[in-house]
Amino acid sequence: MTKIKLKITLFAILMVFGTQVQAEENVLCIQKFLTKTVFNPGPSDGAWGKKTETAINQLMSQANNFEPQNIKKSDAENICKTLSGNQGSKLNEIGQFKRFPIVITEDIGEIKSLTDFDFTNITLSTNVTYKRCSFTIIQTKKGFTRANGIVGIENGTLVFKNHVWNAGLASSGRDHLLKEEANLKLAKTGVHGILPHLSWVAEGEVDKPVQYITLGKDYIKPPPKCYSCSPSSLEEGILGSNNYTDDYGNTYTFKISSCS
Amino acid sequence: MISRRHFLSIAAPALALSGYPVHGFTKEPIEGRIIVIMLQGGMDGLLAIPPVGDDNLFKQRKALVASNPLKLNPLFGIHPNFRNFSKMLKSNEASIVHATSFPYTGRSHFEGQNIAQSGSKLPFSTNTGWLGRAMDFAKITGKALSLDAPLLIRGAPEFDNFYPANIEKTRSPQTALIDLIKETHDGDVMIAIDKLSRGSMSRPSRLRARDPLSLATKAGESMRELNGPRVAVLTIPEFDDHSSIGSTTGHHPELFTLLDNVFYNLKTALKEQWDNTIVLTTTEFGRTVQENGSAGTDHGYGSVGLLAGGLINKSSVVANWPGLASKDLYEKRDLFATIDYRSVCSACIEAAFGLEHDFIIEKVFEDKKIARIYEHIFG
Numbered sequence: 222m223t224k225i226k227l228k229i230t231l232f233a234i235l236m237v238f239g240t241q242v243q244a245e246e247n248v249l250c251i252q253k254f255l256t257k258t259v260f261n262p263g264p265s266d267g268a269w270g271k272k273t274e275t276a277i278n279q280l281m282s283q284a285n286n287f288e289p290q291n292i293k294k295s296d297a298e299n300i301c302k303t304l305s306g307n308q309g310s311k312l313n314e315i316g317q318f319k320r321f322p323i324v325i326t327e328d329i330g331e332i333k334s335l336t337d338f339d340f341t342n343i344t345l346s347t348n349v350t351y352k353r354c355s356f357t358i359i360q361t362k363k364g365f366t367r368a369n370g371i372v373g374i375e376n377g378t379l380v381f382k383n384h385v386w387n388a389g390l391a392s393s394g395r396d397h398l399l400k401e402e403a404n405l406k407l408a409k410t411g412v413h414g415i416l417p418h419l420s421w422v423a424e425g426e427v428d429k430p431v432q433y434i435t436l437g438k439d440y441i442k443p444p445p446k447c448y449s450c451s452p453s454s455l456e457e458g459i460l461g462s463n464n465y466t467d468d469y470g471n472t473y474t475f476k477i478s479s480c481s
Numbered sequence: 482m483i484s485r486r487h488f489l490s491i492a493a494p495a496l497a498l499s500g501y502p503v504h505g506f507t508k509e510p511i512e513g514r515i516i517v518i519m520l521q522g523g524m525d526g527l528l529a530i531p532p533v534g535d536d537n538l539f540k541q542r543k544a545l546v547a548s549n550p551l552k553l554n555p556l557f558g559i560h561p562n563f564r565n566f567s568k569m570l571k572s573n574e575a576s577i578v579h580a581t582s583f584p585y586t587g588r589s590h591f592e593g594q595n596i597a598q599s600g601s602k603l604p605f606s607t608n609t610g611w612l613g614r615a616m617d618f619a620k621i622t623g624k625a626l627s628l629d630a631p632l633l634i635r636g637a638p639e640f641d642n643f644y645p646a647n648i649e650k651t652r653s654p655q656t657a658l659i660d661l662i663k664e665t666h667d668g669d670v671m672i673a674i675d676k677l678s679r680g681s682m683s684r685p686s687r688l689r690a691r692d693p694l695s696l697a698t699k700a701g702e703s704m705r706e707l708n709g710p711r712v713a714v715l716t717i718p719e720f721d722d723h724s725s726i727g728s729t730t731g732h733h734p735e736l737f738t739l740l741d742n743v744f745y746n747l748k749t750a751l752k753e754q755w756d757n758t759i760v761l762t763t764t765e766f767g768r769t770v771q772e773n774g775s776a777g778t779d780h781g782y783g784s785v786g787l788l789a790g791g792l793i794n795k796s797s798v799v800a801n802w803p804g805l806a807s808k809d810l811y812e813k814r815d816l817f818a819t820i821d822y823r824s825v826c827s828a829c830i831e832a833a834f835g836l837e838h839d840f841i842i843e844k845v846f847e848d849k850k851i852a853r854i855y856e857h858i859f860g
Contacts, residue, residue: 286860287795314856315856315860317852318799318852318857319799320799321557321798321800322554322797323554323570323796324552324553325553325567326552327551329551329564329567329568329571
């Protein structure tokens with residue numbers, strides 16, 4: 222009877238020990254796999270520690286498009302089988318580089334391109350017609366002319382004639398701006414800016430790509446028919462605000478003058 | 482809609498378009514588009530995508546961090562001038578690869594640009610480009626538009642080069658000459674030339690660069706056509722800011738705005754073809770982690786790659802972040818590149834042309850050690 226008890230006890234001990242050995246082997250299997258990736262499991266000692274748990278959870282999360290994982294020591298056997306099976310090579314490939322998910326909480330809102338100029342919020346009179354007016358779109362703060370040329374006014378809408386568009390970016394600051402290369406600035410540290418691109422556009426055509434100007438249908442009120450007026454009075458050709466501030470904080474002014 | 486003939490007549494030398502498709506054999510008949518934006522001069526990846534979660538960033542470069550970066554995740558932020566690109570990140574149409582570079586540490590523009598285009602480990606070891614070779618293997622015939630066909634797409638079959646008649650709006654030869662002069666100098670002399678060159682370019686001249694915004698729209702309009710080109714190459718020069726690089730505002734941030742709007746214009750012009758497109762940036766090297774005495778940064782090693790397009794399913798920042806402590810830097814000065822950017826190029830070829838990774842690295846790059854990063858970007 223005593224012998225039987227002893228055998229049962231020994232069997233139980235072996236079972237427990239065997240299970241433990243098996244468990245350690247499963248953990249070791251995971252650790253060895255992870256050491257060949259960028260997910261560091263710590264020392265490959267068969268012990269399930271915080272580093273091993275974090276590393277395998279990160280790998281499996283990355284493999285599942287950042288779905289949170291909750292892999293515990295009790296899952297080691299199944300995970301080891303997965304890593305040793307068909308999916309092993311793919312998981313190894315995924316484990317060669319870390320992916321950090323994008324978590325943007327800030328509302329970025331609608332954004333317009335630098336080629337968009339939105340002057341829709343201006344109310345102006347209609348029913349006027351001029352064949353030729355000069356127009357200028359100026360980046361107000363920097364004095365950078367984005368566009369100028371000739372525009373016709375037909376029943377309160379604009380018809381662009383010959384005009385020139387200045388593509389590119391204006392520099393910031395109060396430095397002197399060069400007339401013909403207005404997106405360059407002179408500063409103490411040198412001349413800054415990128416090479417501009419002037420695009421001359423013929424009558425009846427628009428720039429390609431379009432420098433989008435959005436205008437209300439009642440946009441234009443004609444300026445006084447006056448060739449000797451000062452620039453300030455000519456600027457009164459547009460009623461109300463004629464400014465537009467883009468998404469980057471640049472303010473543009475649309476001016477029409479010298480109509481005939 | 483713009484016709485191909487019309488497009489060829491008006492587009493500009495800083496843009497190269499190619500890849501009018503014919504029957505080819507790939508693992509799948511993928512009609513994807515690849516657009517490469519070459520950021521010439523060496524973009525400062527730490528200014529574009531600052532690792533705001535790395536405390537050493539602020540220890541190493543005190544003045545060269547934008548004051549209000551948009552936070553992407555606990556480790557990375559993005560310069561506030563990338564507003565459109567940020568939106569693409571938010572809508573899972575863009576991704577970032579950080580601490581990356583082509584396999585080149587020599588810090589020479591000419592060698593670096595050559596390697597970025599050839600995909601070789603040694604500069605000037607081949608006269609074709611990785612993209613051109615990929616087009617060849619994918620059986621995409623080439624039609625390119627360029628004053629000087631970029632090496633990047635040389636190697637494409639039936640490659641055709643268009644020389645525009647209107648040279649007035651081409652890149653200034655003066656600029657190219659100054660680049661050459663700068664290349665032969667370093668240190669304070671190079672900084673001085675950098676300042677002087679900007680002054681010399683300020684003189685009125687009728688030689689102008691076509692702006693990348695226009696070119697992006699033209700490229701997108703042409704590529705969205707059913708039988709339009711499947712490859713385009715755009716160039717944004719002037720990233721070589723040895724002095725006054727800027728932080729929240731300044732020269733590099735202005736170029737970020739420009740690049741951001743190039744992404745926007747491409748997406749807008751491509752319309753539904755955006756879903757079949759991958760846009761990727763390349764640059765010959767990154768810039769030093771610490772600023773120099775002229776509030777600029779010098780030639781470095783690791784930088785960042787920006788990718789956008791409908792072929793991306795899930796946005797992320799891919800990086801084996803090496804750290805910015807002095808001991809972690811390459812030669813104690815540069816961000817270490819832990820990802821070979823050719824892996825990114827291979828992934829884009831795989832996604833857009835359907836070629837197998839093993840085939841790409843063996844035939845296109847002739848380097849079987851290039852790791853596959855497809856799943857990280859497109860998976």
